[in-house]
Structures are given as structure tokens and as C-alpha cells.
Amino acid sequence: MSADAIYYPDVAATRFYVGALAKLSVLQYFVAEAAVIGAWAAAEPYSRRTGYISDLGAVACGDFDGRDVCSPAHLLMNASFVVQGFGMIIGALLLGSVLLCCAARPGAPTRGRAGSQPVSPAPGRAGRSVGVAAAAAARVLTGTAGAGTVIVGLVPEDTGSGWHLAGALMYFAAGSLALLVIGGLWVRRTSLGWLILACGVVSLAALIAGGVTDMKVPEPGTLERLMGYPITAGVAAAGLIIAQRVRHERSLRKAARAL
Secondary structure, three states, X not given: OOOOEEEOOOOOOHHHHHHHHHHHHHHHHHHHHHHHHHOOOOOOOOOOOOOOHHHXXXXXXEEEOOEEEOOOOHHHHHHHHHHHHHHHHHHHHHOOHHHHHHOOOOXXXXXXXXXXXXXXXXXXXXXXXXXXXXXXXXXXXXXXXXHHHHHHHHOOHHHOOOHHHHHHHHHHHHHHHXXXXXXXXXXXXXXXXXXXXXXXXXXXXXXXXXXXHOOOOOOHHHHHHHHHHHHHHHHHHHHHHXXXXXXXXXXXXXXXXXX
């Protein structure tokens, strides 16, 4: 068997569908955030433009770093952070590196499809290795970002622990880099690849701007959301692409069995 052959995974496998749905589950964050903002009880209404995201998960009511904070639904917000994080971690664990390389390429052969071979010539060992390595890096980065937001949910900002800030930085930095890698892999294979790449660029640019200014800007809430929202949207878009590919493969097999 040629050393230049590449093995393609069984894209229709249940584990990949579960992994894709796990990534899509991060969208629950937007629903939770809206509900928690609706329950805000501080003297001044919460504003996404000036309010920090972590204020929504603060356990106590009162002054925090000069801000009047009171979030009665903080348990919902922190639970949402944890669920979002585990969705990213599960997706990173279940979605293999080779799958990420071929998920956005509908014409790629897959193991188990009727009439296809389990092994196919690769376009080049160097290119194949770079692609798989990049996909593996994206998985590690996604898992790291997921772990970061789990920490954010488990250690609210007003606990006095530095782990909250560390978790937030893990999420923003690793999440934006993961999207840049995935977007780069998929940009020529699907239109959503451009969206994922753009999400990574916006998030990373906002993170750098926040670091340079120390978040001392007129609308810190807007800047923080430019770091975080694109990551949630980009991860969900990746999950959608993979879920569609899995469903497509399953439909092809179902049609083949009906013949």
C-alpha cells in the first residue's frame, strides 16, 4: 500500500454528529445572556455597550471595580458559561483531525460509503501533514478555549480569584486562534469558511485592542463582546458545517441501500 495514501474517517459516524451538535450547542449562550440581562436588578439598567459580560455572573450585589453590579440570575449565566465550555471540549474530543480536514469538502471519499475505497491517494504528503497538524492544533485550541470558559463559570469575577481572568483570556485567545486555523483550512471549500475566518480575525483584533488599551475605552462591553461573540458564532458555524456533512453522508448511504 502506498505511503502517500490517506485514510478518511467514517464521516457518518454517530460520534461526529454528536461532536457537531456539541459545537452547535454553544448558541444557547445568547439566549441565556438575554434572559440574565432581563433579570438585572442594579440601579442602572445593564448595557451591552458598557457592561462587562462577567458582571452578569457576579454572585453578590454591590460595587465591583467601580461598577454597580446586581445579577439575580447569575446562576443561569455561570451555568451557560460551563455548558458552552463543555460543548467546545466535547466537540474537540469527538471531531478527529482528519475529519476536520475533509468535513468541508463534500467530494472527499469516506470510509464506509458504498462504492468507495477506504484509502485514497493524497495530493502530497507534505500538504496532507500540514493540514492534519493544523486541524489537530485547532482541536487543542478549541478544547483550551472551552476549558477557559468553564473556569469563568465556576469562578465568578467577584470571588477574588485570578482564575476568572485567566479563564477569560484562555477563551478569547485560544478561541480566536482556533477559528483562524479552521477558517484557513476551509476558506476555499465552503462560503462559511470565510465567516469562520472573519470571526477569528475580529476576535483576535479586539483582544489585542483590549490588551493595548487595558479595556479603558468608552464602550468596554462592546469591545469585550467583539472578543467573545465571534468565537461563539464561529464555533457554531463549524458545528453546522460538520453536521450538514454527516447528514449528507447518511442520506447518500440511505439512498444506496434503497437501490
